[in-house]
Amino acid sequence: MEQSRDGIVILDQTGQVIESSQRFADMIGHSLDSMTRLKVFDWENFFPPEQLLEMINRVNEKGDHFETTHLRSDGSTYDVEITTNAAWFDGQKHIFCICRDITERKQIEAEKENLQAQLIQAQKIESVGRLAGGVAHDFNNMLGIILGRLEFAMEKVHKNDSVHVDLKEIETAAKRSADITNQLLAFARKQPVSPRQLDLNDTVENMLNLMGRLIGEDIDLIWKPDGSLWSLKMDPSQIDQILANLCVNARDAITGVGSLTIETGKHSFDEKFCSEHPGFIPGDFVRLTISDTGCGMDKNTLDNIFEPFFTTKGVGHGTGLGLSTVYGIVKQNKGFIHVHSEPGQGTCFNIYLPRFKGQNKTSPTMTGEKAEKMV
Numbered sequence: 001m002e003q004s005r006d007g008i009v010i011l012d013q014t015g016q017v018i019e020s021s022q023r024f025a026d027m028i029g030h031s032l033d034s035m036t037r038l039k040v041f042d043w044e045n046f047f048p049p050e051q052l053l054e055m056i057n058r059v060n061e062k063g064d065h066f067e068t069t070h071l072r073s074d075g076s077t078y079d080v081e082i083t084t085n086a087a088w089f090d091g092q093k094h095i096f097c098i099c100r101d102i103t104e105r106k107q108i109e110a111e112k113e114n115l116q117a118q119l120i121q122a123q124k125i126e127s128v129g130r131l132a133g134g135v136a137h138d139f140n141n142m143l144g145i146i147l148g149r150l151e152f153a154m155e156k157v158h159k160n161d162s163v164h165v166d167l168k169e170i171e172t173a174a175k176r177s178a179d180i181t182n183q184l185l186a187f188a189r190k191q192p193v194s195p196r197q198l199d200l201n202d203t204v205e206n207m208l209n210l211m212g213r214l215i216g217e218d219i220d221l222i223w224k225p226d227g228s229l230w231s232l233k234m235d236p237s238q239i240d241q242i243l244a245n246l247c248v249n250a251r252d253a254i255t256g257v258g259s260l261t262i263e264t265g266k267h268s269f270d271e272k273f274c275s276e277h278p279g280f281i282p283g284d285f286v287r288l289t290i291s292d293t294g295c296g297m298d299k300n301t302l303d304n305i306f307e308p309f310f311t312t313k314g315v316g317h318g319t320g321l322g323l324s325t326v327y328g329i330v331k332q333n334k335g336f337i338h339v340h341s342e343p344g345q346g347t348c349f350n351i352y353l354p355r356f357k358g359q360n361k362t363s364p365t366m367t368g369e370k371a372e373k374m375v
């Protein structure tokens with residue numbers, strides 16, 4: 001009993017301890033002397049007493065095997081795997097329990113499952129992206145021809161001609177289609193980009209007016225720039241796309257009045273932090289946070305938001321391409337996204353973009369304390 005790495009305890013038919021190994025006493029946090037005063041109900045944390053008694057009753061020489069949790073004397077719990085066997089001495093049934101602490105194994109299993117789920121999700125998005133991107137690419141080329149020919153045709157008909165009105169309608173639809181294919185291309189990371197060194201605060205500030213108009217008067221726009229931000233290297237129009245998509249979503253999520261907060265910040269993550277926080281990548285990152293006081297999302301919605309064409313909005317209201325565009329842009333720039341949301345609790349999108357460590361051509365435009373601004 002004392003040599004075993006597992007804790008061993010022997011119970012009588014009422015669940016009372018007859019004998020315990022030192023290891024088992026340590027596992028549940030009691031002294032060895034006090035063990036014979038305990039009953040199985042004192043540490044068993046999953047099965048109710050009636051069920052435990054029934055299990056004790058049922059166990060025979062063939063034994064039983066199950067997982068459960070135990071309660072330590074300090075109130076904490078741990079996962080444990082139990083192997084039981086019954087033996088009779090002097091007509092009395094004795095239950096031998098071998099208790100293996102499987103906390104670590106459980107943790108590793110959970111981590112593995114989590115990683116597996118993340119991998120499957122990433123692969124899914126990757127393959128849908130490839131498909132969507134391929135279609136969008138061909139589609140875009142054809143739309144180019146349609147729009148080009150339209151221009152020729154419109155030059156040939158007089159403005160007052162009724163055919164001109166028809167052509168104008170075709171042009172509107174073709175341009176709208178081009179917008180959609182462009183979003184798909186952004187998701188598939190096939191959009192041509194011209195990255196340059198930029199200050200995220202400046203880029204956001206340039207968009208604030210437009211965003212204010214986008215969300216309307218009932219929603220307060222709050223701007224909290226980090227006063228000493230690091231530089232980024234990316235196409236500023238991509239930041240605009242991210243902001244526009246997230247603002248429109250926040251607006252749609254808010255009924256009546258509410259607020260939308262845009263915040264910037266900087267963070268460094270090390271290997272250890274990232275191993276404990278799935279989805280995070282080691283390195284220096286600039287953070288762009290967009291949070292709203294809207295309706296929030298349930299887990300099921302959250303799991304799907306980055307998939308192209310996923311929308312909870314009615315036909316004609318959502319395309320389901322907003323967040324997939326954001327995802328594509330962030331991935332293209334080697335960043336990552338973290339979303340918190342709960343039904344009724346609003347939503348917070350944290351976008352992390354890698355710091356640009358090249359030559360600093362411009363000095364930071366904002367200095368001093370963190371400002372808070374209402375627009």
Ligand SMILES: Nc1ncnc2c1ncn2[C@@H]1O[C@H](COP(=O)(O)OP(=O)(O)O)[C@@H](O)[C@H]1O
Pocket residue numbers: 245249250253292294295296297301305310311312313317318319320321322323324346347
């Ligand atoms: N800020 C938000 N608050 C609540 N739900 C959101 C928010 N942003 C996105 N969503 C959910 O994610 C879905 C996908 O968003 P998106 O890709 O932009 O497509 P769309 O806006 O066209 O539906 C939305 O339909 C909505 O259910």
Ligand SMILES: [Mg+2]
Pocket residue numbers: 245248249318320321322323
């Ligand atoms: Mg949207």
